[in-house]
Amino acid sequence: MTLAPSESPEATKQEHMRTMVNKGSRSSHVWIGVALVAVVAFGVLLGSSFAPVSEAAAQPTVNFSSATGIVLNVVDPTRTADFEEVMKAFGGSLVGSSDPQRQRMGEGLKLYRAAEAGPNNFALYYLFVDPAVSGGNYAVAQVLADEYMGGPPGNGDEVRAIYEKYSAALTGGGQQTINMDLMLEF
Amino acid sequence: MAIAFVGGIGWGAARTAAQPGTRVFTADVGMMVSHVKSGQAVAFERTMKRVGEALALSEEFDRRRQAVSWKIYKATDPLEGGVLLYIALLDPVVSGADYWVPQILNEAFPTEVQELYDTYAGAFDEGQGQHLMNLTRVDLGLAVAEP
Numbered sequence: 001m002t003l004a005p006s007e008s009p010e011a012t013k014q015e016h017m018r019t020m021v022n023k024g025s026r027s028s029h030v031w032i033g034v035a036l037v038a039v040v041a042f043g044v045l046l047g048s049s050f051a052p053v054s055e056a057a058a059q060p061t062v063n064f065s066s067a068t069g070i071v072l073n074v075v076d077p078t079r080t081a082d083f084e085e086v087m088k089a090f091g092g093s094l095v096g097s098s099d100p101q102r103q104r105m106g107e108g109l110k111l112y113r114a115a116e117a118g119p120n121n122f123a124l125y126y127l128f129v130d131p132a133v134s135g136g137n138y139a140v141a142q143v144l145a146d147e148y149m150g151g152p153p154g155n156g157d158e159v160r161a162i163y164e165k166y167s168a169a170l171t172g173g174g175q176q177t178i179n180m181d182l183m184l185e186f
Numbered sequence: 187m188a189i190a191f192v193g194g195i196g197w198g199a200a201r202t203a204a205q206p207g208t209r210v211f212t213a214d215v216g217m218m219v220s221h222v223k224s225g226q227a228v229a230f231e232r233t234m235k236r237v238g239e240a241l242a243l244s245e246e247f248d249r250r251r252q253a254v255s256w257k258i259y260k261a262t263d264p265l266e267g268g269v270l271l272y273i274a275l276l277d278p279v280v281s282g283a284d285y286w287v288p289q290i291l292n293e294a295f296p297t298e299v300q301e302l303y304d305t306y307a308g309a310f311d312e313g314q315g316q317h318l319m320n321l322t323r324v325d326l327g328l329a330v331a332e333p
């Protein structure tokens with residue numbers, strides 16, 4: 001995807017400066033035409049911390065070393081209902097756990113879906129973990145194995161079924177975990 | 187495997203964001219992903235604090251409402267090239283409100299706005315800049331009271 005010239009950072013900055021110089025006005029109109037901070041690049045690389053499905057779905061431990069965590073899930077667009085079902089089971093398993101730590105983990109979860117599709121029309125889901133519970137293991141597969149439908153040993157079939165949905169939903173996509181700290185709250 | 191964190195956030199959102207003078211979200215929740223140059227953290231954060239002051243000073247009710255649901259997070263680890271990642275979560279969005287930072291600053295601090303703008307604009311990584319995203323909440327069915 002190529003930015004139109006008027007949307008490129010340099011062009012918009014120059015356009016802005018021209019506007020400021022020519023008009024010399026402090027009115028809101030001086031901002032017209034400035035799009036520097038809204039530049040969209042289709043493909044912003046964050047590096048190698050992205051886990052493909054084979055690792056993302058099966059990873060045994062997901063910890064956050066910060067006060068807040070965000071997990072980006074890139075989901076097969078034909079399996080969004082399955083993914084949401086899994087995430088509801090994940091959240092429900094946490095808040096329904098007899099383990100106080102897991103209850104607190106569940107209380108901090110919020111899931112958002114991007115209105116616009118991602119690459120290859122995949123759906124983008126952002127799981128906000130705020131606050132992240134220090135030392136808590138947020139691995140979906142592990143939590144489901146431990147807690148879903150009353151936990152082991154009676155939940156084997158149910159866990160396998162829901163894990164398959166989770167894994168299939170992330171096929172072709174994957175998952176990325178980011179440690180965040182609250183910088184500012186107005 | 188390297189993949190875009192916000193790649194493909196949607197061309198529709200991008201066009202909306204690029205329209206002059208307005209940053210209006212169309213969904214109930216908004217997210218602004220900002221990529222800030224290494225060494226510009228203080229400048230960016232100082233500017234955003236001024237945004238908070240501007241919203242608090244505003245006589246417009248909606249401006250003050252914007253402040254209530256505006257949180258800014260910073261990634262603990264820099265990205266490739268030392269780029270710093272900031273994510274602002276706006277939950278809920280104030281419907282129809284303009285979230286364009288320079289405009290907010292201009293309303294409250296017209297005599298300082300040029301300097302504030304230069305500081306703000308100069309803080310962004312030129313290759314990645316800022317992305318706006320429209321989000322919808324997924325009800326997880328948790329029996330937890332919303333804050």
